[in-house]
Structures are given as C-alpha cells and as structure tokens.
Amino acid sequence: MATYKEIFGKKIQSLASDIPAAQGEGQIWYNETSDTFKTSVLTEAWASGGVMTLGRYNAFGYGTQTAAVTSSNDGTYVTTTEEYNGSSWAGAGALNTGRGGGRAGGTQTDGIVFAGASGGPNSTATETYDGTSYTTSPATMAAGRRNLASSTNSSAPTATAFGGFEAAASAVTEEFNGTSWATSPGSMTTARYKLGGAGTQTAALAFGGIDGPGGTVQSVTEAYDGTSWAGGGALPGAEDQITGTGVSTAALAFGGNPGVTTTLGYDGTAWSSKPALATGRGYMMGCGTGTAALGIGGIPPAPGTTATEEFTVAAAVKTVTTS
Amino acid sequence: MALFIYGTATNYGKNFFTHQDRRNFFLRGYPAEVWVVGNNEKGALWLAEKNGVEKTKAEAQALVTAEVEAAQAAWDAQSEEERLGRDRPGPITLP
Numbered sequence: 001m002a003t004y005k006e007i008f009g010k011k012i013q014s015l016a017s018d019i020p021a022a023q024g025e026g027q028i029w030y031n032e033t034s035d036t037f038k039t040s041v042l043t044e045a046w047a048s049g050g051v052m053t054l055g056r057y058n059a060f061g062y063g064t065q066t067a068a069v070t071s072s073n074d075g076t077y078v079t080t081t082e083e084y085n086g087s088s089w090a091g092a093g094a095l096n097t098g099r100g101g102g103r104a105g106g107t108q109t110d111g112i113v114f115a116g117a118s119g120g121p122n123s124t125a126t127e128t129y130d131g132t133s134y135t136t137s138p139a140t141m142a143a144g145r146r147n148l149a150s151s152t153n154s155s156a157p158t159a160t161a162f163g164g165f166e167a168a169a170s171a172v173t174e175e176f177n178g179t180s181w182a183t184s185p186g187s188m189t190t191a192r193y194k195l196g197g198a199g200t201q202t203a204a205l206a207f208g209g210i211d212g213p214g215g216t217v218q219s220v221t222e223a224y225d226g227t228s229w230a231g232g233g234a235l236p237g238a239e240d241q242i243t244g245t246g247v248s249t250a251a252l253a254f255g256g257n258p259g260v261t262t263t264l265g266y267d268g269t270a271w272s273s274k275p276a277l278a279t280g281r282g283y284m285m286g287c288g289t290g291t292a293a294l295g296i297g298g299i300p301p302a303p304g305t306t307a308t309e310e311f312t313v314a315a316a317v318k319t320v321t322t323s
Numbered sequence: 324m325a326l327f328i329y330g331t332a333t334n335y336g337k338n339f340f341t342h343q344d345r346r347n348f349f350l351r352g353y354p355a356e357v358w359v360v361g362n363n364e365k366g367a368l369w370l371a372e373k374n375g376v377e378k379t380k381a382e383a384q385a386l387v388t389a390e391v392e393a394a395q396a397a398w399d400a401q402s403e404e405e406r407l408g409r410d411r412p413g414p415i416t417l418p
Binding site for chain 1: 338341350404410
C-alpha cells in the first residue's frame with residue numbers, strides 16, 4: 001500500500017495543537033495532545049442573520065450577504081426600506097411606490113427594482129437606488145407583471161427579467177441596460193410565475209414556478225445566454241415560490257411553497273442537495289453568491305417573517321476516524 | 324428517547340443559531356417562534372442558552388396552529404382583488 005509520503009511527497013506533520021481550520025483545508029496532521037489524526041474540511045450551513053424591523057415576503061431584495069437592501073412587502077405594499085451590514089438591519093430611503101411580487105438587482109449603492117403590483121394592475125415601473133434614496137426611472141418594462149424572476153448577480157444597474165404573471169403565465173424576457181428595457185427575442189420554453197431566478201444579465205437561470213392559477217408546479221430549469229433559452233438540469237422536485245441567487249454555474253436555490261427548507265446548488269449542469277434552511281419559507285428574497293448568500297423574510301408566517309438566514313461555507317477541523 | 328425537543332425562543336438575529344449549531348443538532352423554526360431541536364446534549368443546551376421555554380409537542384403544535392389560523396382568518400377577510408396572486412396559508416404539522 002502506498003504511504004502518505006509517497007502520494008503527497010512529504011510526511012504527515014506531528015503537532016502539539018491543531019492547524020487553524022481556515023489554513024488546514026486539504027491537509028492532514030497528527031495531534032500529539034489528543035493522539036488523533038486531524039484534517040480540515042469545508043462545510044456549508046445556514047446560520048441566523050440579523051432580524052428586520054418589519055416582516056416581509058415577496059418583496060425586493062438585492063446586494064450581497066454583508067451589504068443588502070430590502071424594500072416593500074407583498075400584501076401591505078409599504079414603501080419602507082432596510083439595509084443590512086452583515087450583522088443588523090437599519091432604515092434606509094423609501095421606495096416611491098410599494099409593490100409586491102417585483103424583482104431587484106444590483107448593489108446597496110447602485111440598485112434597481114422593477115415590476116410587481118400593489119393590489120391593482122401589474123406594474124411596469126423601475127426605480128433605482130443610490131444608497132440613499134430611490135428615483136423613479138423613465139424606463140418602463142413592456143409587460144407589467146408580478147411574481148416574475150430575474151438575474152440576481154448582474155453588474156449594476158443591469159438586469160434580465162423573465163416569466164411572471166401578466167393576464168396569464170408569461171415566458172417573456174426583458175433586459176435592462178441601465179437606461180432602458182428591451183424585449184429579448186428569446187422567450188422561455190415554459191411560461192411560468194412564482195419561479196426562481198439567478199445568474200447575470202447574459203447568463204441567467206430560471207427554475208421552478210407554476211404555469212397558471214391552479215396549474216402545474218414545475219421542476220424545469222432553463223438557462224439564458226443573453227439571446228435565447230436552453231434546457232438545463234431539472235430540479236429534483238417541482239417547486240414554486242422558490243428563491244435563487246448566485247451565478248449560473250454556481251447558483252443556490254432555497255425555500256419554496258409551503259414552508260420548504262430545501263436548499264439546492266447548481267453547477268451549470270445539475271442540481272445537488274445542500275444543507276437546509278432552519279426555517280422553511282416561500283417567497284423569500286435572496287441575494288449574494290452561491291457560497292455566501294442571504295435569505296430574507298418569507299412566509300409563513302403571514303404577512304412575512306422578520307427573520308433572515310446566512311448561507312456560508314466555513315472550514316472546520318475534524319478528527320479522522322476509520323468509520 | 325424522543326427525537327426532538329420542542330420549545331419557544333425569540334430569534335434575536337445574528338448568532339441566534341450559528342453555523343456550528345447547525346452542524347451539532349437538528350434545528351427547524353416555525354411560526355410563533357416555535358423551534359424543533361434535535362434531542363441531544365448540544366440541542367438542549369442551545370435552547371436553554373436562548374432562554375427558550377420547553378413545550379410538549381402538543382403545546383408547540385397549538386401555538387403554530389393558532390398563528391396559522393390567524394393568518395387564514397386575515398386572508399379570508401380580504402377581497403378577491405387583495406387575494407390576487409396570493410395563496411391561503413396552509414396548515415403546518417410539526418415533525
């Protein structure tokens with residue numbers, strides 16, 4: 001049998017104490033004190049994030065895990081905004097028009113929110129956020145819709161919006177270039193709303209959703225290349241009210257209806273299981289990356305929880321056993 | 324031995340439950356600040372450290388059901404226009 005030295009070119013270190021977890025990833029060492037072999041492995045998990053002052057769901061959420069923004073709330077259509085610094089939420093500039101079921105993108109100092117509805121017709125409105133206040137953009141979407149999805153990690157302030165509910169489930173794709181919206185020639189194969197979205201303006205992902213009132217919940221994933229949509233690896237189960245973030249080759253999907261805790265990762269080809277949320281929710285707002293995500297609000301309970309969760313990848317020292 | 328401990332505890336935000344906690348024991352949150360915790364030493368310690376109040380499963384389920392029924396009543400009181408695009412809250416059964 002080959003020895004460790006023959007494989008790796010050096011002997012296992014014998015140490016009085018463990019190597020710090022973050023520095024020991026991929027290494028193996030002997031801990032003289034505990035008389036055990038140790039290694040450091042990366043583990044993923046959701047942990048609690050700061051609690052918002054207002055419960056929210058199906059609202060606007062964007063930014064990163066440590067610099068996020070959320071505005072409005074479905075059902076109550078408040079205009080209030082909160083900003084997250086990685087630890088706690090604080091009040092920020094109000095929206096001009098409160099809406100539910102809209103989507104958002106960009107950063108805490110260069111954000112964009114669009115679409116949704118406030119108990120009336122679906123909105124085509126776009127607002128931009130500069131870190132202090134929202135400004136209504138002269139740019140309007142061609143199709144007013146709610147419960148759509150969008151790219152989540154585009155370079156601000158650009159975005160791709162897709163799907164949603166107009167008078168029926170939509171397959172339409174629109175792109176915002178920072179100044180105006182244009183309808184893409186590419187439409188999704190499966191019209192749906194309450195779907196999840198991730199990716200960038202020219203490499204977006206659409207997954208899950210429902211194809212109409214009382215219709216069929218979908219497991220379909222489609223990938224957008226800036227021009228057209230192609231089929232991707234299906235979700236392991238049909239899901240709506242699902243949330244996404246990350247890029248199309250390292251995306252995260254989490255939550256769903258009703259009160260789902262499931263988290264999935266997408267590598268550009270297939271979905272795989274990830275550690276579950278602590279609190280199952282649908283209609284969450286999501287932002288960040290596939291390895292550092294923030295899940296914001298959601299239901300149950302109505303009218304939206306104040307809770308947030310942070311998905312991170314961290315190194316942990318483990319004892320090597322034979323089992 | 325029961326698989327879970329049931330209790331209520333107020334989520335105060337960051338570090339209420341940590342990455343390490345999630346590795347150490349099962350944890351699920353529900354409406355009414357109800358938490359279902361894996362029944363091991365670390366799970367029990369976590370609930371105690373969070374000033375949690377241990378409940379029986381029936382008591383915890385009653386708290387969750389009351390919150391769901393309140394949300395259902397609020398939904399039922401809405402007009403058709405207000406309900407548009409939103410589903411009636413469904414029942415939740417604790418594990």
